[in-house]
Amino acid sequence: MSKQALIIIDVQNDYFENGALELVNPIEASLNAGKVLEYFRKNSLPIAHIQHTSANPEALPVFVEGTHGVEIHENVKPIAGENVFQKNYPNSFRETGLGEYLKENDITEVVITGMMTHMCVDATTRAAFDFGYKCKVIGDACASRDLEINGKTIRANDVHHAFLAALEFFYAEIKSTEEFLSV
Template sequence: MSKKALIVIDIQNDYFENGAIELVKPVEASLKARKVIDFFRENNLPIVHIQHLSADPNMPIFVPGTFGSEIHENVKPLEGEKVIQKYYPNSFRETDLLDYLKSNAITEVVITGMMTHMCVDSTTRAAKDLGFDCTVIGDACASRDLEINGKTVKAEDVHNAFLSALTFFYAKVQNTGEFLSA
């Protein structure tokens, strides 16, 4: 029997309006993530909140101790919920995430968070490589416009490209409604 845990990645103030690196539609994504969090809370299932902190004091994002580095109020952890601080996009790198999941006999992870193309992607791929079944809640994630060779790739296209790539092998991708009604 599979045992699920929810991983909420980097839904922090710096990604919202007036933050250091505002994403496209972060509020909408955070509210969808909150619905999934509420489901896990109501069903007494483990939730892991991931908080990205900058290891480089010259980086203008996720500076430890700043408002921008705090987890957003829409998804604030409750007393007793696991919070893991990380310094790299992959939530498993140099953290106790793997040990926590293994010690709780978790076999399946459900993933929400910021940024689809970076931390959500790298964490999902690592989780699958480590043997977990993965579900990404696509509308509970957000991205931003990216640029390559002088061309702008719109956030929606970035988001959809990364989610579609994950569906090939790494994860089942669902929206919040699909997940909650399953």
């Protein structure tokens, strides 16, 4: 039988209005992540909060320790007893205790929410799959931003859906919050 854990990636204040790296629709994504979080709390299932901290704040002044921006957003704030893993890389497994935590709890399936879809959600989902976990990404509980390449702007909605489509091709099952909670 599958045993699930929730991974909430980088839902931090710097991604919200007036933050250092504002995303498109972070409130909606965080509210949906909060609904999934409540489901895991209600069912006493393992929860892993991931918090990015800047390894080099001079290069990119985002998620700087001691600032409001680095704090986990109030919509998914950890409560006593919930694990918070700090990371410095897009992959939530790299140089954190996340992998050990999942093994200690005999987890076979991870449910992933968070920010940014095209970076840390993508990297963590692919790593989780490579470590042997069945992955579900809650697409509407994730958010992205506009990206630019070769003078072209790719809209956040397109970035978000392209990365979800790529993950669903091989690495993960993509669900909406409503679909996940209705099972």
